[in-house]
Amino acid sequence: MTMKRFLRKFAKSGIAALACAGMLLTASAVSAEGRIKWWQTTAVYQIYPKSFADTTGNGVGDIPGIIRHLDHIRSLGAGAIWLTPVYSSPMVDNGYDISDYTDIDPAYGTMEDFDRLVTEAQKRNIRIVMDLVFNHSSDNNLWFQESKQNRTNPKADWYIWRDAKPDGSAPTNWRSIFGGSAWTWCAERGQYYLHTFAPQQPDLNWENPEVRRALYDAALFWLDKGVGGFRIDAIPYIKKPAFRDGIPDDADGLVSIHTMTANTPGILDFLHEFKNEVFAGRDIFTVGEANGVQPKDLPRWVGENGVFDMVFEFSHMNLSLKNGETWCHPTPWKLTELKAALNATQEATRENGWCPVFFENHDQPRCVNHFFPEGADREKAAKAMATVLLTLRGTPFIYEGQELGFSNVAWPSIRDYDDISSRGQYEIALKDGFSPTEAMKFVHFFSRDNARTPMQWDDSPNAGFTTGTPWLPVHDDYALQNAEAEARDDRSVFAWYRRLVEFRRSHPALRAGGYEELLPENEQIFAFLRTVGSHQILTLVNFSLEEASIPEEIIAGRKLVMDSEENGQKTVLQPLEARIYEIAKQEGSAR
Numbered sequence: 001m002t003m004k005r006f007l008r009k010f011a012k013s014g015i016a017a018l019a020c021a022g023m024l025l026t027a028s029a030v031s032a033e034g035r036i037k038w039w040q041t042t043a044v045y046q047i048y049p050k051s052f053a054d055t056t057g058n059g060v061g062d063i064p065g066i067i068r069h070l071d072h073i074r075s076l077g078a079g080a081i082w083l084t085p086v087y088s089s090p091m092v093d094n095g096y097d098i099s100d101y102t103d104i105d106p107a108y109g110t111m112e113d114f115d116r117l118v119t120e121a122q123k124r125n126i127r128i129v130m131d132l133v134f135n136h137s138s139d140n141n142l143w144f145q146e147s148k149q150n151r152t153n154p155k156a157d158w159y160i161w162r163d164a165k166p167d168g169s170a171p172t173n174w175r176s177i178f179g180g181s182a183w184t185w186c187a188e189r190g191q192y193y194l195h196t197f198a199p200q201q202p203d204l205n206w207e208n209p210e211v212r213r214a215l216y217d218a219a220l221f222w223l224d225k226g227v228g229g230f231r232i233d234a235i236p237y238i239k240k241p242a243f244r245d246g247i248p249d250d251a252d253g254l255v256s257i258h259t260m261t262a263n264t265p266g267i268l269d270f271l272h273e274f275k276n277e278v279f280a281g282r283d284i285f286t287v288g289e290a291n292g293v294q295p296k297d298l299p300r301w302v303g304e305n306g307v308f309d310m311v312f313e314f315s316h317m318n319l320s321l322k323n324g325e326t327w328c329h330p331t332p333w334k335l336t337e338l339k340a341a342l343n344a345t346q347e348a349t350r351e352n353g354w355c356p357v358f359f360e361n362h363d364q365p366r367c368v369n370h371f372f373p374e375g376a377d378r379e380k381a382a383k384a385m386a387t388v389l390l391t392l393r394g395t396p397f398i399y400e401g402q403e404l405g406f407s408n409v410a411w412p413s414i415r416d417y418d419d420i421s422s423r424g425q426y427e428i429a430l431k432d433g434f435s436p437t438e439a440m441k442f443v444h445f446f447s448r449d450n451a452r453t454p455m456q457w458d459d460s461p462n463a464g465f466t467t468g469t470p471w472l473p474v475h476d477d478y479a480l481q482n483a484e485a486e487a488r489d490d491r492s493v494f495a496w497y498r499r500l501v502e503f504r505r506s507h508p509a510l511r512a513g514g515y516e517e518l519l520p521e522n523e524q525i526f527a528f529l530r531t532v533g534s535h536q537i538l539t540l541v542n543f544s545l546e547e548a549s550i551p552e553e554i555i556a557g558r559k560l561v562m563d564s565e566e567n568g569q570k571t572v573l574q575p576l577e578a579r580i581y582e583i584a585k586q587e588g589s590a591r
């Protein structure tokens with residue numbers, strides 16, 4: 001029996017984890033730590049600039065606003081900022097539709113502001129990570145403007161153009177991710193073009209080497225400015241398969257483009273070239289947005305022979321979407337499924353590889369609503385999720401507001417929502433026969449605007465986000481829940497995050513340790529060990545709204561070092577309680 005299976009067998013029955021610890025400690029802490037890179041030991045903070053801080057009073061966040069609040073990020077302890085797109089854009093999809101890859105949108109500031117951001121962040125030991133949106137550009141991009149003119153211009157082949165079917169309809173029956181056909185007719189050129197997302201986001205043709213070169217040059221432009229890495233957007237879609245109809249998966253007669261095109265064989269050839277031309281040998285990190293790449297595929301995407309340092313793998317985020325990406329057929333799920341999904345990523349990267357740990361981003365609902373039963377106490381849920389986030393193996397990504405425990409909004413009408421995908425999904429729900437009230441329930445749960453309400457800095461009007469009218473309403477809980485109030489309160493969600501970030505930074509098992517799940521069949525508790533050398537950490541989190549009893553054996557001989565509830569009951573976790581234990585320090589232990 002392998003050591004892993006041996007441990008699992010015992011862990012399953014809830015006993016003897018500690019007894020195994022000594023046998024597990026094969027890797028020396030020193031050598032494991034020696035291989036660790038800067039981006040593996042830090043936390044990354046994600047900023048959605050439009051919603052972060054406005055310094056001009058126009059209601060839209062900007063780069064000077066980010067500079068103004070860098071100390072908030074420093075005090076959290078994050079060493080990198082992933083900046084969602086700040087490039088020139090008509091903002092149909094809030095910057096994920098880029099009209100110029102090497103310029104800053106005036107709504108966000110100037111190139112001088114950007115340079116100042118890099119410098120000011122560096123002074124605080126924070127590196128700026130840019131978002132590369134290379135599957136598609138904006139239809140306003142000069143490349144597309146030229147491409148659409150006719151079939152013979154120099155950029156004619158920079159996008160994906162196809163003739164209509166004989167009856168004049170679209171070349172295939174694919175549904176774009178935001179809803180509606182993935183093809184739009186261009187009268188000027190007399191052809192359809194493909195767009196995985198909105199019609200204003202035409203897909204670039206990666207088969208054309210000139211396109212790839214232009215994209216690589218854009219990335220190199222930002223590297224010359226001293227950025228610390230890249231998040232690479234929507235990358236599974238860059239390689240297109242044969243253009244064939246699929247079996248319709250919904251009442252609209254279309255089939256999800258994701259099912260038809262994501263992760264098409266040959267994609268990794270493009271990405272190896274991308275890596276060699278742009279990233280290789282630099283002290284930066286890359287993280288691909290790889291929805292649809294399964295844990296079993298990870299060894300080909302990350303690690304020594306992979307194409308990126310990390311990829312966002314979404315199976316734990318998509319548990320409610322097992323019926324496909326439309327929001328109106330959500331599926332219920334259990335804690336064991338969440339644990340199994342997270343575990344699969346941990347296992348797939350155990351020997352060779354690394355992944356981000358994340359529970360929120362600008363496309364997802366807030367984690368306190370997403371992962372906990374209705375009625376869960378927001379602060380307790382936020383601390384519980386933070387504890388998992390900061391103690392799993394991988395680089396933790398914290399999305400703006402998550403560190404303050406932000407929750408979802410529920411506005412009455414679809415007209416209150418800005419998010420292009422919420423509008424598309426609302427229409428799909430109506431077409432599927434749901435009433436407007438039912439359709440709004442799906443929007444309330446899934447809308448990307450949940451994550452895009454403005455940051456709440458203090459209790460002044462509009463939460464200190466803007467002196468004007470915010471582009472999206474501020475959450476109405478801001479008077480109590482804001483950065484200033486939470487920084488003063490040592491029992492706040494923010495205080496808990498700060499403690500966790502510091503604990504993770506200073507503890508060898510969390511920096512460099514391996515991962516073992518305990519109690520995999522338990523429907524209340526998420527429990528796991530992190531171990532390196534003689535250092536070991538045990539995390540226990542109760543995801544339920546009931547008390548949960550802890551098998552005594554798994555905590556025997558351990559010292560409780562962090563507890564979100566401090567309830568004093570040794571073997572009972574209160575609802576949503578999170579605890580961290582370590583092996584009681586041995587004589588002469590080198591911590």
Ligand code: GLC
Nearest residue numbers: 093096133197233234362363
């Ligand atoms: C990614 C982004 C999302 C965007 C889409 C199209 O999924 O995270 O916000 O709408 O790509 O670029």
